[in-house]
Amino acid sequence: MEQHYSERMAQDLEQIEHYLGDLCRAGERYADLQEAMEYSLMAGGKRIRPVLVLETCRMCGGDPEKALPFAAAVEMVHTYSLIHDDLPAMDDDKLRRGRPTNHVVYGEATAILAGDGLLTAAFEQLAAAELPAQRVVDGVRCLARAAGPEGMVGGQALDMAGEGRALTRSELEQLQSLKTGALIAAAVQLGCIAAGGSEEQLRNVTCYAQALGRAFQVRDDMLDVTSSDEELGKPVGSDRVNEKSTFVTAMGLSGCEKLMEQLTREAVDALERFEKAGFLSWLAWEMSVRNK
Numbered sequence: 001m002e003q004h005y006s007e008r009m010a011q012d013l014e015q016i017e018h019y020l021g022d023l024c025r026a027g028e029r030y031a032d033l034q035e036a037m038e039y040s041l042m043a044g045g046k047r048i049r050p051v052l053v054l055e056t057c058r059m060c061g062g063d064p065e066k067a068l069p070f071a072a073a074v075e076m077v078h079t080y081s082l083i084h085d086d087l088p089a090m091d092d093d094k095l096r097r098g099r100p101t102n103h104v105v106y107g108e109a110t111a112i113l114a115g116d117g118l119l120t121a122a123f124e125q126l127a128a129a130e131l132p133a134q135r136v137v138d139g140v141r142c143l144a145r146a147a148g149p150e151g152m153v154g155g156q157a158l159d160m161a162g163e164g165r166a167l168t169r170s171e172l173e174q175l176q177s178l179k180t181g182a183l184i185a186a187a188v189q190l191g192c193i194a195a196g197g198s199e200e201q202l203r204n205v206t207c208y209a210q211a212l213g214r215a216f217q218v219r220d221d222m223l224d225v226t227s228s229d230e231e232l233g234k235p236v237g238s239d240r241v242n243e244k245s246t247f248v249t250a251m252g253l254s255g256c257e258k259l260m261e262q263l264t265r266e267a268v269d270a271l272e273r274f275e276k277a278g279f280l281s282w283l284a285w286e287m288s289v290r291n292k
Helices: 002-025 032-039 047-060 063-083 102-106 107-127 134-146 153-159 167-181 183-195 199-226 249-267 278-288
Strands: none
Touching: 002 032, 002 047, 002 063, 002 278, 032 063, 032 102, 032 107, 047 063, 047 183, 047 199, 047 278, 063 107, 063 134, 063 153, 063 183, 102 107, 102 183, 102 278, 107 134, 134 153, 134 183, 153 183, 167 183, 167 199, 167 249, 183 199, 199 249, 199 278
């Protein structure tokens, strides 16, 4: 069964890469803008968020192919956030996904515009989805809320404000539920919306994503201590350099291990009402032991 899910993951990733590649090849090209957008969007990565869109859509009884524009949109927003997060005014990172960050290659101004371009193009993708109009409207509202000041951007603001001081566990949980968790929750919500899922299904997948998102960030914090630049594809120890509080600083590695297992079990339990929850349950456990 595990091999079956691994093969399905590979199929999802191939479909996502093909769709994103087609988007990059379409349209006009202005100076280095489109090249810079493509540089980060097609740099690989785990693609967990678009996979969550497709597989949640499938689990809720929808057609994953119809959800591809929603999947592309959430990945474009995620990529824009990474470009801006790496900027000198933010984390000032020089490495992302195993190669120089966008502003190192194209300069700060173009990197900012590349992020802006991906963010706005994401909503064009949502609007272009061949789905009933109400589902498109709900998808736009969902992603806008998750990406904006009440979601990811708000979390980034808390992250910057927290540099140089010790945050409590509750402060960390609030920060990460916005900065990381909001977009992961949006991914499953978009999949459910694309499938025309029920309110109960939407609540259950949201509970799954909230636990998964917290576990994801705990694992990220652990890898920032235990991994290497080569394995992770980005600088390790940057949280320490930027004097940021993390789950590791708050709980230690042993405490993080226990919390991550607890959260992963919570995520899997949230899917118990779904008949076809096998893939997303498998994915949650896979994410808990990832090394990059």
